[in-house]
Structures are given as C-alpha cells and as structure tokens.
Amino acid sequence: MTETVEIEELDRKIIRLLQGEFPLVAEPYKVLAEEIGITEEALLARIETMREEKKIRKMGAVLRHREVGFTSNCLCVWNVPDERVDEVGGRMAEHPRVSHCYDRNRTPDWPYNLYTMIHGYSREECEVIAAELAATAGIEERCMLYTKKEWKKASMRYFME
Structure with missing residues (x-):
C-alpha cells in the first residue's frame, strides 16, 4: 500500500519552478528563489529536504x-x-x-x-x-x-x- 505524503504549498511552488525553464545565468537558484519570494539559501535547503524526504528523486535536463x-x-x-x-x-x-x-x-x-x-x-x-x-x-x-x-x-x- 502506498503512503500518502502531504506536500506543503511552498514545496509545490518549488516543484513548479524546477519543472520549468532553468535560468541560464550565473546564479540560477537565486533567480528562481526570487520568483517565489524566498532566499536562495531557503530554496536550496527546501530542495535538499525534499530529496531527503523522497518527495523529489532527481533533477536533470531534458536533452532534445x-x-x-x-x-x-x-x-x-x-x-x-x-x-x-x-x-x-x-x-x-x-x-x-x-x-x-x-x-x-x-x-x-x-x-x-x-x-x-x-x-x-x-x-x-x-x-x-x-x-x-x-x-x-x-x-x-x-x-x-x-x-x-x-x-x-x-x-x-x-x-x-
């Protein structure tokens, strides 16, 4: 039986961001964090926590x-x-x-x-x-x-x- 995991609204926003176009700039996570009104450090910490909690498994590019x-x-x-x-x-x-x-x-x-x-x-x-x-x-x-x-x-x- 699968366990239901609740996803907080902030995590939903982060997941939406990570699914979109990745900014091709020197500090991409800073740009992404600004889009949802948090700091780059907070964004990176939430991503790491979601990975540890197995809410996200991987991040990667889609090569055409x-x-x-x-x-x-x-x-x-x-x-x-x-x-x-x-x-x-x-x-x-x-x-x-x-x-x-x-x-x-x-x-x-x-x-x-x-x-x-x-x-x-x-x-x-x-x-x-x-x-x-x-x-x-x-x-x-x-x-x-x-x-x-x-x-x-x-x-x-x-x-x-």
Whole structure:
C-alpha cells in the first residue's frame, strides 16, 4: 500500500519552478528563489529536504537529442540472467551514449528484462555501441528497436493546477 505524503504549498511552488525553464545565468537558484519570494539559501535547503524526504528523486535536463545531432536512437532490450541485472544494468548505465537504463519484468512471450536507450549519429553507430555493451557485460541476447517517429518529448509536470 502506498503512503500518502502531504506536500506543503511552498514545496509545490518549488516543484513548479524546477519543472520549468532553468535560468541560464550565473546564479540560477537565486533567480528562481526570487520568483517565489524566498532566499536562495531557503530554496536550496527546501530542495535538499525534499530529496531527503523522497518527495523529489532527481533533477536533470531534458536533452532534445535530434537538435544536437543524434539522429539515430534505439531502445535496446536485453535478456539478462535475473541474478546479474543489477551488475549488468550498472555497467551499461555508465556508457555515455546510454541515456536510460531500466530493469523491467519479463512476460511469457517477451524474454527481455533490461532496457537501454542508445543514442548515435547513425544506425551503424548504435550497433557498435550495443556490441560494446554486450562485450562489456558478457550478454549477447538482445533486440534493437529503432525510433521511427517521436510523438512526445517531455517530462512529467506536477502541481500545475
């Protein structure tokens, strides 16, 4: 059963801020803090507290990979022995061209349990990266699913009411 966690109004404001455009200035957190009428120190303290309380898990940029030249993207799914998933996933996640690495449940008609998103400048480069990952992890069985069309590229947005 999931536990319901109450989010204070100040924390909601901070979460809204962090979901938006990040100011490209020398002191971005100061600019964000001013938007909601608190100090930079108070903002940073609340962010750290929310991380410790597991109210927020991570902060990061969303890369529009095609705009920076990565024209080939591949979801590479792997059949990894269950007892090696943490080890193999950790190794694959370290590769600089892997943006996502997830452990997923198998199904009777789908044997794959580790998913990596590979970005390259060509299909051939994605194939080379997948071969590198396979060699590094000692895992060969994989299926490469190439992106044909992207309909949405956005992160979840919370407290936007």
